[in-house]
Amino acid sequence: MIAKKKEKTTKQKFSWQLVYKQRYLLLMSVPFVVWLIVFKYVPLWGWTMAFQDVRPKTFALSVWEREFVGLGNFTKAFTDRLFKQTMLNTIGTSMLGILLGTVMAIVFALMLNEIRFVKFKKATQTISYLPHFVSWVVIASIAKMVLNDGGMLDTLLNTKLKLMSTNSPLFWVVVCMINVWKEMGWDAIVYLSAMAGIDQGLYEAAKVDGAGRLKRIWHITLPGIKPTVIVLLIMSVGSTLNVAMERQMLLSNGIVQDHAMVLSWFSYLRGIGNNNYGVGTAIGMFQSLVGIVLLLIVNKIAGIFGESKLI
Amino acid sequence: MKGSRVKSRDDILDWILLVVFVFLIIITLYPFLNVLAISFNDPIDTMRNINMVIPRQFTTSNYVYIFKENNLIAPLLLSVLRTVLGAGLGVICTAMLAYVLSRKDFYFNKVFTLLFVVTMYVSGGLIPEYLLLMRTLGLGNNFLVYIIPGLIWVYNVILVRSFIEGLPIALQEAARVDGANDFIIWGRIILPLCKPVLATVGLFVAVGQWNAFMDTYLYAKELPTLQYVLYQIMETATIKVDPHAAEQMKNAVSPLSVRMAITIVATVPILLVYPFLQKYFVGGMTVGAVKD
Numbered sequence: 001m002i003a004k005k006k007e008k009t010t011k012q013k014f015s016w017q018l019v020y021k022q023r024y025l026l027l028m029s030v031p032f033v034v035w036l037i038v039f040k041y042v043p044l045w046g047w048t049m050a051f052q053d054v055r056p057k058t059f060a061l062s063v064w065e066r067e068f069v070g071l072g073n074f075t076k077a078f079t080d081r082l083f084k085q086t087m088l089n090t091i092g093t094s095m096l097g098i099l100l101g102t103v104m105a106i107v108f109a110l111m112l113n114e115i116r117f118v119k120f121k122k123a124t125q126t127i128s129y130l131p132h133f134v135s136w137v138v139i140a141s142i143a144k145m146v147l148n149d150g151g152m153l154d155t156l157l158n159t160k161l162k163l164m165s166t167n168s169p170l171f172w173v174v175v176c177m178i179n180v181w182k183e184m185g186w187d188a189i190v191y192l193s194a195m196a197g198i199d200q201g202l203y204e205a206a207k208v209d210g211a212g213r214l215k216r217i218w219h220i221t222l223p224g225i226k227p228t229v230i231v232l233l234i235m236s237v238g239s240t241l242n243v244a245m246e247r248q249m250l251l252s253n254g255i256v257q258d259h260a261m262v263l264s265w266f267s268y269l270r271g272i273g274n275n276n277y278g279v280g281t282a283i284g285m286f287q288s289l290v291g292i293v294l295l296l297i298v299n300k301i302a303g304i305f306g307e308s309k310l311i
Numbered sequence: 312m313k314g315s316r317v318k319s320r321d322d323i324l325d326w327i328l329l330v331v332f333v334f335l336i337i338i339t340l341y342p343f344l345n346v347l348a349i350s351f352n353d354p355i356d357t358m359r360n361i362n363m364v365i366p367r368q369f370t371t372s373n374y375v376y377i378f379k380e381n382n383l384i385a386p387l388l389l390s391v392l393r394t395v396l397g398a399g400l401g402v403i404c405t406a407m408l409a410y411v412l413s414r415k416d417f418y419f420n421k422v423f424t425l426l427f428v429v430t431m432y433v434s435g436g437l438i439p440e441y442l443l444l445m446r447t448l449g450l451g452n453n454f455l456v457y458i459i460p461g462l463i464w465v466y467n468v469i470l471v472r473s474f475i476e477g478l479p480i481a482l483q484e485a486a487r488v489d490g491a492n493d494f495i496i497w498g499r500i501i502l503p504l505c506k507p508v509l510a511t512v513g514l515f516v517a518v519g520q521w522n523a524f525m526d527t528y529l530y531a532k533e534l535p536t537l538q539y540v541l542y543q544i545m546e547t548a549t550i551k552v553d554p555h556a557a558e559q560m561k562n563a564v565s566p567l568s569v570r571m572a573i574t575i576v577a578t579v580p581i582l583l584v585y586p587f588l589q590k591y592f593v594g595g596m597t598v599g600a601v602k603d
């Protein structure tokens with residue numbers, strides 16, 4: 001804070017003297033800028049491949065020498081026999097994940113916020129973070145031990161649930177439930193801190209008016225965290241199509257793969273698996289662009305909604 | 312009258328929550344305990360019923376097998392190496408860049424900050440990145456692919472920068488009067504003061520490195536890490552719990568038991584740093600909140 005008042009950024013003029021004066025700062029940052037350009041900006045330039053026919057053989061050519069195909073790669077991707085199902089899976093898994101994930105995290109945060117056994121609350125919270133820090137490979141290994149045919153859950157309940165061997169949208173639910181199990185505790189943190197920011201006086205006033213705990217939750221806590229929920233929802237809608245290939249691939253198996261395939265995985269499959277770099281890049285680019293558009297739309301809707309609701 | 316009824320109903324809520332929490336703790340921990348039990352249980356006995364919390368027939372043969380026959384030593388060392396190197400280098404580079412970007416008098420501050428922040432929102436995507444690393448730079452099956460591309464997380468840089476901006480500027484001024492250059496100020500004054508936030512960053516990067524799987528899968532299958540070995544076993548060994556098979560393969564090892572042992576080996580380091588993660592991540596998250 002003090003630093004901010006002192007600075008008074010008088011716009012500095014460029015001079016070689018200044019560069020010399022700040023040579024240590026330059027030495028300490030330019031290597032990282034070079035790193036940034038190589039590893040983050042060069043791949044962005046790679047988007048040009050989405051409009052070209054790029055194969056392993058033509059990859060070495062410069063951008064200007066490759067065959068330009070316009071939107072050909074996009075049409076190819078959209079008419080792919082796997083595309084429709086992949087899109088459905090991506091949207092299905094994603095929407096279900098956002099819905100289940102948000103609701104469960106909020107419910108868990110509400111419960112943590114309400115319980116009055118302090119030590120027990122802390123213990124539960126600590127344990128709930130644990131799966132967040134464990135790798136997806138480990139989670140998949142455990143999930144398959146628990147959910148596979150004849151696995152732990154089948155043995156425990158003495159039934160055949162076939163959770164990991166039913167090639168239907170049931171797999172979306174399974175993936176989302178595993179995700180909730182892994183991330184619920186972690187995701188609840190942000191809602192808990194939002195709840196901590198609610199004016200305690202409101203609760204006191206409601207108590208005086210004779211409102212029970214459930215009523216206080218409904219009329220004070222939930223409205224109190226509404227802004228946080230909306231912001232997080234907007235951000236997650238923006239990444240609707242970005243379902244990570246890692247999780248899908250690790251939890252999938254030969255039987256359910258049709259319903260595990262998502263866009264990022266599909267992009268890898270076509271781009272690297274089938275050696276069609278152009279199509280692979282086009283799928284990735286489509287995914288990014290839709291994300292940005294969705295983000296803008298939802299943000300707009302939330303703005304309209306928020307205004308009409310607040311006033 | 313009405314007040315007391317509300318009160319007693321409110322107290323019931325506490326007990327309901329208690330029961331729900333016990334249930335949540337069980338469903339969180341039970342699978343881990345089950346894995347642990349299987350990893351220490353006799354593989355043939357496991358095939359009869361995999362549901363257990365305590366090993367029924369205790370044995371260390373699964374662990375002996377993975378370290379002797381399956382040669383888990385090399386992947387384990389590789390995982391440790393990338394974790395230590397990745398976190399160590401990552402912390403130093405993050406701290407250095409964060410310090411420069413915290414210096415408002417630095418001529419290129421705004422441009423550099425913008426360049427870094429933009430990459431948090433747009434990325435080239437999987438295929439261009441793959442082609443860059445594998446084709447253009449030829450980093451395939453090179454250990455550097457584990458360290459260099461993920462060297463700096465922009466989010467961490469912002470975290471450390473906000474922390475540095477919160478430090479009293481007088482310290483830097485004093486050192487400058489004494490004739491210290493920017494590099495010395497960074498190393499002698501900023502770094503020691505940043506220990507708490509750097510511990511947070513280091514732990515996060517270390518956990519990310521230890522847990523990383525996709526980079527091995529995509530770029531370096533010949534340099535398998537622990538996570539990748541676990542994946543391979545999961546893919547090759549289809550686990551069918553068949554009691555007849557169990558009798559046929561006396562003395563053999565069951566893929567499930569081996570897998571569970573490796574699962575434990577891959578999880579234990581996380582459990583070891585877990586108390587520190589707990590302590591630091593809350594701090595780290597609050598630091599981030601101060602600035603933005």
